[in-house]
Amino acid sequence: MTTSLARNRNYTLLWGGQALAEVGFSASLIAFPLLVLAITGSPAASGLVLAVDATAQLLAGLPAGALVDRWDRRRIMLACEAAQALALGSLVLALLGDAASVPHMVAVAAVLGVCRALFEPAEDACLPRLVPDAQLATAVAMNAARSSLGQMSGTALGGALFAVARWAPFLLDLVTHCLAFVALLFLRVPPREPVAVAERHLLREIGDGLRWVWRRREIRVTALCAVVLNLFFTAFYLVVIVLAEARGVSSAAIGVMAAMLGVGGVVGALIAPWLHRVLGPYVSIAAVFWVLTLLTPVAYFVSDGFVMGGLFALMTLLAPTANTTISTHQLLLTPDAMRGRLSGVVSVVLGAAGALGPALGGLLTEFLSADRAVLVCAVGIALVTAFVTISPTLRRYSAEQEGVPNEV
Structure with missing residues (x-):
């Protein structure tokens, strides 16, 4: 037991x-x-x-x-x-x-x-x-809840x-x-199996990690989709703040808006293990893209800060389920000797997207009105969602796949 x-x-x-x-x-x-x-x-x-x-x-x-x-x-x-x-x-x-x-x-x-x-x-x-x-998905989800809390x-x-x-x-x-x-x-921590290495070279080991990620088609595709989604969503977040100020939303209400992102993340992380089991891998991943595609344009019509906060909470509700599915799958298919490099590569790629998103949002609000910038972000998210929907790699996505690298 x-x-x-x-x-x-x-x-x-x-x-x-x-x-x-x-x-x-x-x-x-x-x-x-x-x-x-x-x-x-x-x-x-x-x-x-x-x-x-x-x-x-x-x-x-x-x-x-x-x-x-x-x-x-x-x-x-x-x-x-x-x-x-x-x-x-x-x-x-x-x-x-x-x-x-x-x-x-x-x-x-x-x-x-x-x-x-x-x-x-x-x-x-x-x-x-x-x-x-069998408990790895729950552990990943609980770690996400920990971060949000x-x-x-x-x-x-x-x-x-x-x-x-x-x-x-x-x-x-x-x-x-x-x-x-x-x-x-x-x-x-249970001891790791010793790995025989004739000569260690940091740059070579980094290259091995990059090649491992690139050769796994499902990791490559999910990372690309997550990067584009993070880029446009973090841009959207800044654009909405600018739009709210332009529409006279108070600072207190804007603070509530931001806090509701965390509320959605916490609730989503708590229900993620159950949704991960019920929805299956493909729907768990695709659902967060579909929800954001449907809800992002709604911000164009919303002028109340508290309503926008509720919209933010709904937007982040399913993200922990997608992250749980992806992270669990990646950890299970990756050899123990490569897991650190997998995490490092994914963190750098997603971190770069998170850093560039606010810059994109700033440029959009600089050259467009804030409401039009919302629509640009909505179009960007809709395009990556269309790709996720038709992607054969994601449709075959399964946490039970063998850890053998796919060919490019």
């Missing part, structure tokens, strides 16, 4: 520790631009810190995936938690001593970005060794704590990373 995830000691240790770390991370993420703005008064410097964090994660993504496949994954996670705690501790001390500077904050942001680039593929690669294959609660805490003291959100992040480090000390 299979033990439930709630009674899986190793999984609950990892999940609980990272649930705390997610809260701390979201608290410091919202506090960082506020801190830089308070110290320098420069919006450009404020954006620089977050840009460095995201850029460091992207640049480190591919090497990190290769290193995760080379090194002990539990030790990588421990080292990442320790490094983040030390970086945050230095910032808290600097703030308490009124000695914080922009270069110091940039350095801390870079450390946090690199650590996440290492930690995330290490955790992804460990997951199939901690839970049975951490983002919602951490963002609220970060803003409230910053109002109390500038150092308070970063102290919270420091404490949560220390607790996550302690949880990882008790984590036991």
Whole structure:
């Protein structure tokens, strides 16, 4: 009889520790631009810190995936938690001593970005060794719920704590990373089978990971579709914010709109294991594209911020089910020795799309009216949905496929 995830000691240790770390991370993420703005008064410097964090994660993504496949994954996670705690501790001390500077904050942001680039593929690669294959989809969905809950609660805490003291959100992040480090000390990951390697070469290992992803047709196609969808949806999000302001929606209502994205994500993650089983692989993936295609044009007619918030919640409701289906399938078909590189490649590709989306949204609102920009995003999402609908690769998509590379 299979033990439930709630009674899986190793999984609950990892999940609980990272649930705390997610809260701390979201608290410091919202506090960082506020801190830089308070110290320098420069919006450009404020954006620089977050840009460095995201850029460091992207640049480190591919090497990190290769290193995760080379090194002990539990030790990588421990080292990442320790490094983040030390970086945050230095910032808290600097703030308490009124000695914080922009270069110091940039350095801390870079450390946090690199650590996440290492930690995330290490955790992804460990997951199939901690839970049975039959429970992997549920574990992936619960991790998504953890992230959404951490983002919602951490963002609220970060803003409230910053109002109390500038150092308070970063102290919270420091404490949560220390607790996550302690949880990882008790984590036991089953040993991996030794892989005989005559000579290790980082660039060659990165290339092997890129080739693995490219040769798997289903990974290649789902990644391409996800990139296009993320690009247009993140652009759409910025366009809707601009449109709401133009239509006189209050700042408070816009805040509720943004929060409803998280609400939809949390509810969607909780029901994702059930929907994953009921809908099957193809419908689980295609449904999120179809829903976004139907709902995106509705924003053209909506002028109430709270109604738009409800629309956002519906848009994100099915995304965790698609992510659960795709992630579970990819982890099961990928050899353990390649899982870190798989996660690194996918994270870099999707992260780049997420970074370019707001830029696209800004350009659209610069050269078009906001309502027309909504329609451009809707057309982009509809086109990728049409491809998903007719794609023979996605129609044959199945989590039970053998892990043998497809030919290009």
